[in-house]
Amino acid sequence: MNPTLIEPKMLGFWARCIRDAQHLSQEAVAANASVDIRTVQRFEAGKTVNLTSRRALAKALGYDNPDVFDEPKFAEEVLKFFDGLQAIQQKSLDDQHPDRVRVKAQALDSGAEAMRFAGAVSAMSFDIYDGLPEAAKEVAAGFCDYVQELMDLDDFPLSGRLGIAKELDDLLRDLREKGAHAYFATRDRKFRGPDWGDKPSWDVTIGFLVIVPTDRQLNELYIPRKSRFA
Incomplete structure (x- = not known):
């Protein structure tokens, strides 16, 4: 897997998690990024948004680097997080089916x-x-x-x-x-x-x-x- 590439739906889900963790509404993120709310909704749904909007959304979510979504290290950390989450979910299922x-x-x-x-x-x-x-x-x-x-x-x-x-x-x-x-x-x-x-x-x-x-x-x-x- 190319560590510099995150599947759009996964990136959108990550953005929503970051927003929820900061108790921000979609309207607040849209205002901070100077974009309309439909852009936030599209991004969180894994849809394509232009580069300018991606950079603005990164800043609005609290990242200092506006190009963080395209950084290899960021991608590696996000993929590692989801791998760990999947492992936890899988263990929970395994524990429910010991036989x-x-x-x-x-x-x-x-x-x-x-x-x-x-x-x-x-x-x-x-x-x-x-x-x-x-x-x-x-x-x-x-x-x-x-x-x-x-x-x-x-x-x-x-x-x-x-x-x-x-x-x-x-x-x-x-x-x-x-x-x-x-x-x-x-x-x-x-x-x-x-x-x-x-x-x-x-x-x-x-x-x-x-x-x-x-x-x-x-x-x-x-x-x-x-x-x-x-």
């Missing part, structure tokens, strides 16, 4: 990707967000059932694979039209039976498929720390 572990989640965007997911896992877990509309839940349930059935299929001709991929594409498109989106994650585990003796562990890949509203973006999933199979 679960975090795994990386990925958006499921195509039927072919869904087929690869089904073919790579030994077992699956499904979760459909309870707040989805009923129509979306019905499509989500059908999609999850379809993906699970693919686990039991043996190898089949290319023409059959293309047909299945298209059907899954249609289901994913229907999900999006109804306000939902699919995410998946996997976790590799080793299992041993109590009486296995010298037998090697059973290596399995567990798949997790979740359906959530389209306005909710997932980067990670909290999944059970321990998994059991009948």
Whole structure:
């Protein structure tokens, strides 16, 4: 990451935090910077403002250097602050889920990707967000059932694979039209039976498929720390 560049929305959020910490209203900052209040609102919302306004806002927020927003050291300190804040928030979430572990989640965007997911896992877990509309839940349930059935299929001709991929594409498109989106994650585990003796562990890949509203973006999933199979 270029340490001299701060994403505009992050810079705008930082400016709002500095303003709130000084108990200043947007009107007060606008007056101190000799700009209109819409300029302050745009800046805090991560929108583009001209260089003259940026320099004036920096001074109005208490910085001696009007070009501070473009200084590498300033960018480094702000990014370090947000990294620390994210770490604190993440620890708080981890503490709320002591019996679960975090795994990386990925958006499921195509039927072919869904087929690869089904073919790579030994077992699956499904979760459909309870707040989805009923129509979306019905499509989500059908999609999850379809993906699970693919686990039991043996190898089949290319023409059959293309047909299945298209059907899954249609289901994913229907999900999006109804306000939902699919995410998946996997976790590799080793299992041993109590009486296995010298037998090697059973290596399995567990798949997790979740359906959530389209306005909710997932980067990670909290999944059970321990998994059991009948």
